[in-house]
Amino acid sequence: MRGPERGTLRAVAQLPVSPVPGRPYGGLCEACVHRREVPNTRGSRFLLCQRSRWDPAYPRYPRLPVERCNGFARSAAEAG
Numbered sequence: 163m164r165g166p167e168r169g170t171l172r173a174v175a176q177l178p179v180s181p182v183p184g185r186p187y188g189g190l191c192e193a194c195v196h197r198r199e200v201p202n203t204r205g206s207r208f209l210l211c212q213r214s215r216w217d218p219a220y221p222r223y224p225r226l227p228v229e230r231c232n233g234f235a236r237s238a239a240e241a242g
């Protein structure tokens with residue numbers, strides 16, 4: 163399996179902090195360059211994995227929180 167996986171304790175130590183306190187936590191997707199946030203009209207939000215467009219190993223809407231993913235690439239905004 164190359165796509166997102168539910169993780170191990172080793173991966174948990176590298177998880178980013180949710181940018182908005184109290185908001186559902188998406189794990190690695192929160193800081194990934196492939197992530198796109200999709201809000202709905204009822205105030206919920208979904209994390210779309212844009213990598214799923216060209217790589218079938220990645221689900222369009224990953225099961226959250228994603229704790230380990232071979233496709234993770236830190237976004238410039240999160241790099242600090």
Ligand code: SF4
Nearest residue numbers: 191194197211231233
């Ligand atoms: S590549 Fe992995 S970490 Fe990045 S958005 Fe897709 S599922 Fe999330």
